[in-house]
Amino acid sequence: MARTWRAGAAGLAVLGLTLTACGGAKVGDDSAGSGGSSGKCGTFNLAVNPWVGYEADAAVVAYVAQHDLGCTVNKKDLKEEIAWQGFGTGEIDAVLENWGHDDLKKKYITGQKTAVEAGSTGNKGVIGWYVPPWLAKAHPDILDYRNLDKYADKFKTSESGGKGQLLDGDPSYVTNDAALVKNLKLDFKVVYAGSETALIQAYRKAEKDKEWVIGYFYEPQWFMSEVPLKKVALPAYKKGCDADAAKIACDYPVYDLDKIVSAKFAKSGSPAYDLVKKFHWTNDDQNTVAKYIAVDKMTPDAAAKKWVDANKDKVDAWVK
Amino acid sequence: MTVAIEKPETTGPAAPEAPAREVRKVNRTTVVAGILVAWLVLFFVLRGKQTLTLATADLTDLHRWFNDVNDSVGANRNSNPLFLYFFNEIRLVIDNLVTFVQHLISQPPPGRPLPQIGWLGVVGIAGYVSWAVGNWRVALLAVAGFTFFGLQGLWQESMDTLALTISAVFVALLFAIPLGIWAGLSDRFNGIVTPFLDFMQTMPTFVYLAPLTLIFLIGPASATIATVIYAAPPAIRITAHAIRSVPETTAEAADSLGATRRQTLQKVLLPMSKRTVVMGVNQSIMAALAMVTIAALIDAPGLGKTVVQALQSLDVGTAFNAGLAIVVMAIVLDRVTTAASTREENARRSKNRFLKWRNPLLGAGAVVAAVLIYLSHTYVWAADFPGDGTVGSHIASAADSVTNWAQDNLSGLTNAIRDVITNVLLNPFQSLLTDSPWWLVGLVLVALAVVLGGWKAGVTTAVCVGLLVGTGVWSDAMTTTASTLVATVLVMVLGIVFGVWMGRSMLVDRLVRPTLDAAQVMPPFVYLVPFLALFGATRFTAIVAAVVYAAPVAIKIIADGVRAVPEATVEAATSAGSNTRQIITKVQLPMSRSALTLATNQGLIYVLSMVVVGGLVGAGALGYDVVAGFSQGELYGKGLAAGLAIVLLGVMFDRITQAAARRTGA
Numbered sequence: 001m002a003r004t005w006r007a008g009a010a011g012l013a014v015l016g017l018t019l020t021a022c023g024g025a026k027v028g029d030d031s032a033g034s035g036g037s038s039g040k041c042g043t044f045n046l047a048v049n050p051w052v053g054y055e056a057d058a059a060v061v062a063y064v065a066q067h068d069l070g071c072t073v074n075k076k077d078l079k080e081e082i083a084w085q086g087f088g089t090g091e092i093d094a095v096l097e098n099w100g101h102d103d104l105k106k107k108y109i110t111g112q113k114t115a116v117e118a119g120s121t122g123n124k125g126v127i128g129w130y131v132p133p134w135l136a137k138a139h140p141d142i143l144d145y146r147n148l149d150k151y152a153d154k155f156k157t158s159e160s161g162g163k164g165q166l167l168d169g170d171p172s173y174v175t176n177d178a179a180l181v182k183n184l185k186l187d188f189k190v191v192y193a194g195s196e197t198a199l200i201q202a203y204r205k206a207e208k209d210k211e212w213v214i215g216y217f218y219e220p221q222w223f224m225s226e227v228p229l230k231k232v233a234l235p236a237y238k239k240g241c242d243a244d245a246a247k248i249a250c251d252y253p254v255y256d257l258d259k260i261v262s263a264k265f266a267k268s269g270s271p272a273y274d275l276v277k278k279f280h281w282t283n284d285d286q287n288t289v290a291k292y293i294a295v296d297k298m299t300p301d302a303a304a305k306k307w308v309d310a311n312k313d314k315v316d317a318w319v320k
Numbered sequence: 321m322t323v324a325i326e327k328p329e330t331t332g333p334a335a336p337e338a339p340a341r342e343v344r345k346v347n348r349t350t351v352v353a354g355i356l357v358a359w360l361v362l363f364f365v366l367r368g369k370q371t372l373t374l375a376t377a378d379l380t381d382l383h384r385w386f387n388d389v390n391d392s393v394g395a396n397r398n399s400n401p402l403f404l405y406f407f408n409e410i411r412l413v414i415d416n417l418v419t420f421v422q423h424l425i426s427q428p429p430p431g432r433p434l435p436q437i438g439w440l441g442v443v444g445i446a447g448y449v450s451w452a453v454g455n456w457r458v459a460l461l462a463v464a465g466f467t468f469f470g471l472q473g474l475w476q477e478s479m480d481t482l483a484l485t486i487s488a489v490f491v492a493l494l495f496a497i498p499l500g501i502w503a504g505l506s507d508r509f510n511g512i513v514t515p516f517l518d519f520m521q522t523m524p525t526f527v528y529l530a531p532l533t534l535i536f537l538i539g540p541a542s543a544t545i546a547t548v549i550y551a552a553p554p555a556i557r558i559t560a561h562a563i564r565s566v567p568e569t570t571a572e573a574a575d576s577l578g579a580t581r582r583q584t585l586q587k588v589l590l591p592m593s594k595r596t597v598v599m600g601v602n603q604s605i606m607a608a609l610a611m612v613t614i615a616a617l618i619d620a621p622g623l624g625k626t627v628v629q630a631l632q633s634l635d636v637g638t639a640f641n642a643g644l645a646i647v648v649m650a651i652v653l654d655r656v657t658t659a660a661s662t663r664e665e666n667a668r669r670s671k672n673r674f675l676k677w678r679n680p681l682l683g684a685g686a687v688v689a690a691v692l693i694y695l696s697h698t699y700v701w702a703a704d705f706p707g708d709g710t711v712g713s714h715i716a717s718a719a720d721s722v723t724n725w726a727q728d729n730l731s732g733l734t735n736a737i738r739d740v741i742t743n744v745l746l747n748p749f750q751s752l753l754t755d756s757p758w759w760l761v762g763l764v765l766v767a768l769a770v771v772l773g774g775w776k777a778g779v780t781t782a783v784c785v786g787l788l789v790g791t792g793v794w795s796d797a798m799t800t801t802a803s804t805l806v807a808t809v810l811v812m813v814l815g816i817v818f819g820v821w822m823g824r825s826m827l828v829d830r831l832v833r834p835t836l837d838a839a840q841v842m843p844p845f846v847y848l849v850p851f852l853a854l855f856g857a858t859r860f861t862a863i864v865a866a867v868v869y870a871a872p873v874a875i876k877i878i879a880d881g882v883r884a885v886p887e888a889t890v891e892a893a894t895s896a897g898s899n900t901r902q903i904i905t906k907v908q909l910p911m912s913r914s915a916l917t918l919a920t921n922q923g924l925i926y927v928l929s930m931v932v933v934g935g936l937v938g939a940g941a942l943g944y945d946v947v948a949g950f951s952q953g954e955l956y957g958k959g960l961a962a963g964l965a966i967v968l969l970g971v972m973f974d975r976i977t978q979a980a981a982r983r984t985g986a
Contacts, residue, residue, distance in 0.1 A: 025699065025700040025701070026698055026699060026700065050628070050632060051632060052632050052633055055629075055632070076538055076619040077616065077617075077619050077625060077628070077629070078538065078617075078618065078619055079617065079950070079951055080951070081530060081950070081951060081952065081953055082529075082530055082533050082538065082618060085530070085533060085534055086533070086537075086538050089534075089537050089538075091537050091538040091539065092538070103952070103953055103954055104953065107391070107953060111395075112395055157856065157858070158738060158739055158742040158743070158747075158858055158859075158860065159857075159858050159859060159938065159940075167857060170951065171944065171947050171948035171950075171951045171952060171955070172948075172951030172952060191857070191938065191940070192938070192940050192944050193857035193937070193938050194857070194935050194936040194937055194938055194939070194940070194943070194944050194947060195936040195937065195947075196632070197631055197632075197634060197845065197848075197849060197852065197936075198852050198857040198936065198937050198938060199857070200634055201634065201849060201852040201853050201857075202852070202856060202857055204634075204853075205727070205731075205853050205856075209731070222633065293633065294632070294633035294635075295633075297633075297635065297638075
């Protein structure tokens, strides 16, 4: 038995050596230049909140930070609440697209003082009630909230208890819809789809099969380039009309989407902080990159490269 | 693969009915009917009173108090000695462990562009280990499965998931096996630990995900600990069960030979329960893989992230490809551990002439594996998986076209099914539960528990009802209960149809089982996107999701039950002239009644574990509360309360059905 064992081992060793001999390129041979100049930037921890528009912001900022500033970028996929929590623990340096979130600002900026604002991204956030384009075309008067009751019957579903259904999405969205329905005395019931996926799927199917759907949606959003939803006009927003959450009877304000960074990061003198501070673009810019990612299925990095290469002037203004 | 081997003592065929018990059974059915009729009558009288409804954005004092606790933890994190000297140390140890495993197989360590062991080495290790602990068939499966990850273009993602799974299961077993042995030896400890295990298994992960990242920071430690919390309980339960099922006479014999407690444990109890303990490891791995997508929400790298990101842009194909990798990994690990648990026994039974060659062959295999590891450490072709994952993109586009076809062609039919079940079954039942006064529903539940399960179950139910009212989300809990029970009924219908079919034919079993395994480990959202197109964002979609996840367990248990009916009995019935229908309804089903009750129990618990996923696709109620609590700081307390309510529902239903199972099985 021992003999066969030895024979087998010897045979294998020979086999191993043969394989080794005809090896090929060795690991680490070509790694010389790939590390890049790590400069004085160091690591940059960037939160990525779960929607494609944010991913577009993060892709471009990360690309620029990596290639123009030589930072090591750690992208961390997190929901808003957890990302903000990370400011205090030092795990997150920046959040790039904040939608209002006065609750979080109160807790982390004025309360714990672990975060500070870093200015607008230049994107305007619009929230409201939307219908699929075919519906807006077939019944143009539906785009005024005063006519919604007329069609409430058509929006009935198995979930809406005999009233029209107003579909809401992800619970992390800023929403006053339940109060709006009540205070505008509409014959509708808010049904919580529970996720953005569920909401988009509902609109996609509604447009394709000419179904009646009205729900909560927002811009900028990649899905708008696939199905350009139409916004229903609610009573115009006036400053202070949303002061009492229970009595809201007006449209959502236009949100000036802004950037938040950790207090420590703001004082660190890192070039990445200057980049975040100066990062500024338009809804069209974001939609372009978001479309590369969501519709053309490019990786975030490839999408960012494509946009950065085509918009050198904008990028130069951020890193100057 | 998640067949509940926790309580197999109830699975065997039931003893033939004694005539005296028949009378009692009739009585029990009448009493249950009486309770239900009384409930209906009182419902029409008292409808809409004391229903304890709470609007979506409203909070109770308890919810606010939870919020305050959560906030104060966040505010004091950096000054509290408990954090500085305890939690931070745990975090460091686990972070280092995970990073070490990652550097081995998935992530490049500092100063190297690729991980220490490349694909060829990992495939070699997988094959060798599977062969050493199992047999050559599972070794082939492991090699094929791991190579498949590379062909899918998901090598690194798969290895990240594997690294996290290995670390989490390792940590889980470190605690689970000693605790399980203790619970197996001591009834008292078993009694103490069981409620905690129930809690760990039914508390929705979403509830503790945010606090975990507060305590252990964002990173591998939090993801691992979240996984450990879910993966440890099955291993503890099964280890305890294994120790308990060693025949008492054997342990006594050791005692009488003068063995010390320690010797009895080491020389008798542990070796004799080894096989079942390995099944505990198996269940632990499966539970860990079920957490892959949830852990991705707190930045755990791997396949889960691919699924979550693809679904942000509704890219079903890509999500399916990654989901398939999770399924393949689960099947490989399941088959290997199952083979490991039966290997010694099989080897002893088959007088294989290769047996004497085993040790030399093992040595030779080790050398081959070592060579492969060396190659994959050194050469790029063996380190970095060649090709660009074209198989993966083919799978993705095939999945896309199947999904599109189904969406285009089936939606008329599916809408009809949805409306019938919603209007005929779900809506009336839900309004019965939510519009009755809370005390009436509570009374009915306690009465049913007493009649079906006995006094002890009745007391547990009363406590649970009281606590449910205390959580402040009673009405939402009742809405969830309605959907849960409807889903369980559907699960049992499927369970009986497919279970009997599989139990009667080994061929069908072999064909259907991999599909069942896939349904259990495929991340729900992958199939939920097409379901959303078919059924809309409704409670029914949530029910379907729960059925897909829970039916396989019920089917497997029932199939095992039907197969356990003695062949002689079936043959006797056949020769007496019974046709197939009669054999099924008069012989096989009645005789596997305790398997049916166990299937109901497990079906219910599995359905409850999908409540949160249901909240993401239109179920509202408790599931939505939990998701909202995870996403909005102000609703955190309410989410936690809703999570507790899910635990309470789980404990209540579990105790009632278990007690009922004991009665029917006794």
